[in-house]
Amino acid sequence: MIPRALGKRIMGIKFEMLSPDEVRRMSAIKVITADTYDDDGFPIEMGLMDSHMGVIEPGLRCKTCGGRVDDCPGHFGHIDLAMPVIHVGYVKDIKRLLQSTCRECGRLLMTKDQIDEAQRLRREMDELGGDTTDFDMLTKRTAKDASLKTICPYCGAEQMKITLDKPSTFRENGHKLTPKEVRERLERISGPNPKTSMVNPQEDLEIMGINPQVARPEWMVLTALPVPPVTVRPSITLESGDRSEDDLTHKLVDVLRINQRLRENRDAGAPQLIVEDLWELLQYHVTTYFDNQTSGIPPARHRSGRPLKTLVQRLKGKEGRFRSNLSGKRVNFSARTVISPDPWLSINEVGIPVEAARELTIPIRVTAANLDYVKALVKRGTEPVDEDGNYLPGVNYVIRGDGRRIKMTTKNAEATSEILEIGQIVERQLLDGDIVLFNRQPSLHRMSMMAHRVRIMRHKTFRFNLCVCPPYNADFDGDEMNLHVLQGLEAIAEGEILMLVQENILSPRFGGPVMGAIHDHVTGIFMLTYRDPKFTREQAMEIVNRLGTGIVLPKPKTIDGKEYFSGKALFSLALPDDLTISYKASICEKCDSCKKEDCKYDAWVKIEDGELLMGTMDAKGIGAFKGKILDKIARDKGTTAAREFLEVATKLSIGAIMVRGFTTSIDDEDIPLQARKDIKKMLDDAISDVEKKVRAYNEGKLDQMPGRSMEETLEVEVMKILGKARDETGKKAGEYLGIENSAVVMARSGARGSMMNLSQMAGCIGQQAVRGERLKRGYDDRTLPHFAPGDKGAAAKGFVTACYKSGLSPTEYFFHSMGGREGLVDTAVRTSRSGYMQRRLINALEDLRVMPDGTVRNTAGTIIQFKFGEDGIDPTRSIQGKAVDLDDILTDVLGEEPEPGDDDREIIGYGEQEHDTEIEPDEAIEVEEEGGGGDYEGGGSGGGEG
Amino acid sequence: MVEFNVLEHELVPSHELLTPKEAEAMLKRYGITKDQLPKIRVNDPCIAALIDAGKDIKEGQIVKITRASEVAGVSVAYRLVVTA
Numbered sequence A: 001m002i003p004r005a006l007g008k009r010i011m012g013i014k015f016e017m018l019s020p021d022e023v024r025r026m027s028a029i030k031v032i033t034a035d036t037y038d039d040d041g042f043p044i045e046m047g048l049m050d051s052h053m054g055v056i057e058p059g060l061r062c063k064t065c066g067g068r069v070d071d072c073p074g075h076f077g078h079i080d081l082a083m084p085v086i087h088v089g090y091v092k093d094i095k096r097l098l099q100s101t102c103r104e105c106g107r108l109l110m111t112k113d114q115i116d117e118a119q120r121l122r123r124e125m126d127e128l129g130g131d132t133t134d135f136d137m138l139t140k141r142t143a144k145d146a147s148l149k150t151i152c153p154y155c156g157a158e159q160m161k162i163t164l165d166k167p168s169t170f171r172e173n174g175h176k177l178t179p180k181e182v183r184e185r186l187e188r189i190s191g192p193n194p195k196t197s198m199v200n201p202q203e204d205l206e207i208m209g210i211n212p213q214v215a216r217p218e219w220m221v222l223t224a225l226p227v228p229p230v231t232v233r234p235s236i237t238l239e240s241g242d243r244s245e246d247d248l249t250h251k252l253v254d255v256l257r258i259n260q261r262l263r264e265n266r267d268a269g270a271p272q273l274i275v276e277d278l279w280e281l282l283q284y285h286v287t288t289y290f291d292n293q294t295s296g297i298p299p300a301r302h303r304s305g306r307p308l309k310t311l312v313q314r315l316k317g318k319e320g321r322f323r324s325n326l327s328g329k330r331v332n333f334s335a336r337t338v339i340s341p342d343p344w345l346s347i348n349e350v351g352i353p354v355e356a357a358r359e360l361t362i363p364i365r366v367t368a369a370n371l372d373y374v375k376a377l378v379k380r381g382t383e384p385v386d387e388d389g390n391y392l393p394g395v396n397y398v399i400r401g402d403g404r405r406i407k408m409t410t411k412n413a414e415a416t417s418e419i420l421e422i423g424q425i426v427e428r429q430l431l432d433g434d435i436v437l438f439n440r441q442p443s444l445h446r447m448s449m450m451a452h453r454v455r456i457m458r459h460k461t462f463r464f465n466l467c468v469c470p471p472y473n474a475d476f477d478g479d480e481m482n483l484h485v486l487q488g489l490e491a492i493a494e495g496e497i498l499m500l501v502q503e504n505i506l507s508p509r510f511g512g513p514v515m516g517a518i519h520d521h522v523t524g525i526f527m528l529t530y531r532d533p534k535f536t537r538e539q540a541m542e543i544v545n546r547l548g549t550g551i552v553l554p555k556p557k558t559i560d561g562k563e564y565f566s567g568k569a570l571f572s573l574a575l576p577d578d579l580t581i582s583y584k585a586s587i588c589e590k591c592d593s594c595k596k597e598d599c600k601y602d603a604w605v606k607i608e609d610g611e612l613l614m615g616t617m618d619a620k621g622i623g624a625f626k627g628k629i630l631d632k633i634a635r636d637k638g639t640t641a642a643r644e645f646l647e648v649a650t651k652l653s654i655g656a657i658m659v660r661g662f663t664t665s666i667d668d669e670d671i672p673l674q675a676r677k678d679i680k681k682m683l684d685d686a687i688s689d690v691e692k693k694v695r696a697y698n699e700g701k702l703d704q705m706p707g708r709s710m711e712e713t714l715e716v717e718v719m720k721i722l723g724k725a726r727d728e729t730g731k732k733a734g735e736y737l738g739i740e741n742s743a744v745v746m747a748r749s750g751a752r753g754s755m756m757n758l759s760q761m762a763g764c765i766g767q768q769a770v771r772g773e774r775l776k777r778g779y780d781d782r783t784l785p786h787f788a789p790g791d792k793g794a795a796a797k798g799f800v801t802a803c804y805k806s807g808l809s810p811t812e813y814f815f816h817s818m819g820g821r822e823g824l825v826d827t828a829v830r831t832s833r834s835g836y837m838q839r840r841l842i843n844a845l846e847d848l849r850v851m852p853d854g855t856v857r858n859t860a861g862t863i864i865q866f867k868f869g870e871d872g873i874d875p876t877r878s879i880q881g882k883a884v885d886l887d888d889i890l891t892d893v894l895g896e897e898p899e900p901g902d903d904d905r906e907i908i909g910y911g912e913q914e915h916d917t918e919i920e921p922d923e924a925i926e927v928e929e930e931g932g933g934g935d936y937e938g939g940g941s942g943g944g945e946g
Numbered sequence B: 001m002v003e004f005n006v007l008e009h010e011l012v013p014s015h016e017l018l019t020p021k022e023a024e025a026m027l028k029r030y031g032i033t034k035d036q037l038p039k040i041r042v043n044d045p046c047i048a049a050l051i052d053a054g055k056d057i058k059e060g061q062i063v064k065i066t067r068a069s070e071v072a073g074v075s076v077a078y079r080l081v082v083t084a
Ligand SMILES: [Mg+2]
Pocket: A474, A475, A476, A477, A478, A479, A930, A945, A946
């Protein structure tokens, strides 16, 4: 065992200011000339490309360390500035220091008591574990107090007003302070006091948030500028032979030129005005060298007009070093395109366009066993097709033993194939059945990246089975996805065993299926099984035909001399032979006492030995997140059986929906005139009830509720009345929306939409709310000028009596938009906040793993948890979080369902939860997931995707 | 002397000091050294309570924490006592 003590841990990283001394000490060369290369193309001594700062051309040696291009890390040089210059990064701190210290003696403008108090506050914060922001706030407060003093409490000097002229000009009562004067003042802080010829106390700096041990304020005004190594600003040679210098080099050239002219003019005793102009120019160049987007000054530009990319630009933003190079990296062997659905593919497959397949390769090593095969492959060239013009894989590169890559062309294919040797590597184009990783951002859980088998297809989109939409959270309104081709045998094996789609049907998040039937799949399976419909032989064949060959139709039944096939029997084709399960379907009416087998709604599902005896298939059986049958098969019979079941069931479902036909339109929400009148009456009654309450409130006759004010009491009462009214109208409308109605079929079977949505379309939309309260904001004492001030009635505070079908009145429409806006903002805020939270969690947990002994440890071997999750249970394999499902085991052993009491275990924690599907009154305005919310995405970063 | 023994609160799990022998066995069971254990400070209220109860606790000793777990019934963890 390697002693762990040998490893070194990083205790911390300190960020300090560089002193001019240190700049010079770490410098390998003093740069004095703005020239770079001589006529022969060699770096000029003491120039910007001096070889003391490292080398970028092969063959040359570094004059500092003697290393060649690959060994020399590069070394800093420096420029001695003729005159001091303000560092833009520190202007705020300089301003604060100037304002809070004496212009003459350099003391902090605070009395002894104030200083003691400030020190006490800092100490206290330290003890309570304040972070940098806390200290910053404290420093700012202290500085503010100090800068208010007009007379120095130590020397009595009168203080003047210091202002900052952005970006880096300081003024005192309007008179300009040169960087030199600024520097002199900073030197006096906790430094030599010209009045007392003593040293000012160190506390002054400490209170201002600067540690005098490591930093001096005058270092914020530069006298020496570090020149970064050549290796961080390499010049590139263009095809024409011209050299093109890095933006940083360009900027340093400017600095050096002006620095030189400034020195000459100053030494020659040139007029003050000229010197000052040059000084300001130097300041400009040094400022833009640090940050070329400093507000208040024009950015330095290339001759072409392109702004230069200087230090800050290299680091900042999405394209900066951190987000683009350190947190994220680009990879080869990947592809991205728009996605579209293909119900004919297996859930394990992904359809890949020929164009992409030709670019993506897999390396295969040539061995004695595959030599002939690989030779034939190479001979084909880069774009082979078979005699029908179908795709065949070709070879893009051959990598020889010495590591040289040979690019294949139609010309060299034959010859390369002849000289192919064992041990070489051939990069072969994709082939049906290859394992690739498929990913959709945001990658929020591990099912966001799964392994698929390749199917090379025509057309230019990636295609996959619709059952895989939920784990990726994908739809086809323009979504794009990424694909990565695995390059090693181990990676391919891991991908296939661990990441294949079927291996991820059960989610580790809640121990249930994340994949399954969606939308029309659910409607279709409902239509196939609800009240056991009859299908003719032709229809039955039509339904079954897409399952492929070898299907044996169930025995037909004969009624009135005609034979027909039962929908339930057709569905049973999908079930494994020995499956036994019973549960309440989605369409269950939730009767007070469930009649089970005698359910008159066909909602009690009973499957015995792979035969659907009664009940209706819907989302509860095979739907994503909810499918109980899917869950059971995946658990008991394995992932392959689960995949097969899902594929067969959805194909049957598509067959059924195609045979029957299915459509929905606005007249699905039609209700009889009498019902409309009834609803109007109910709403009118409710509104007058509200008015009565409001009147009682105004007269002070309302019975106050315990713990609430009169006003709150009124609100609660009103909300109760209106909520009840909305529910009743919904119920009334629902009476006319039977199961023969397409919209109702979708809602009840769990395919899409809810009865709540329907009742809002047919009945009444209900109360609009912001922050869970009736609308109240807008004008003084009223929401809109259409209402009297102080009106507390239903209409005036956002109760919408209309339904979506009848259309909203203008005021109602406005109120509805108010509620809708809250939904949009909520989603936008929620996603950004939860994203940040997730990133923090991932950063904290990413390198933890479960060891063979069941402990959870980090990379240092430190134990984080003594037993994974305290119980050592893999949530993927748990039964809704529990280790064993006793009921299920009993059913298996006894062959009879044990009486579960009446608690009827509902699946808890499943992806979609009760409150997700049943919309609360104030959430009633459904925020359309596609479109609507999209407007708030991305902060205008350009992408036009759905 | 503390006014209230935190260990008697129903939300505070039981803390027991391991004997050197027990500690040895535990470390061996997990195949770890002391530094790989989660830590607890000597001035932690629970440790203070143990000290008040007459235990002589120094840095480097190990306490066993037994808590009621929602998922596992009982769950056991160990912590190394470290300086404040
Ligand atoms: Mg989309």
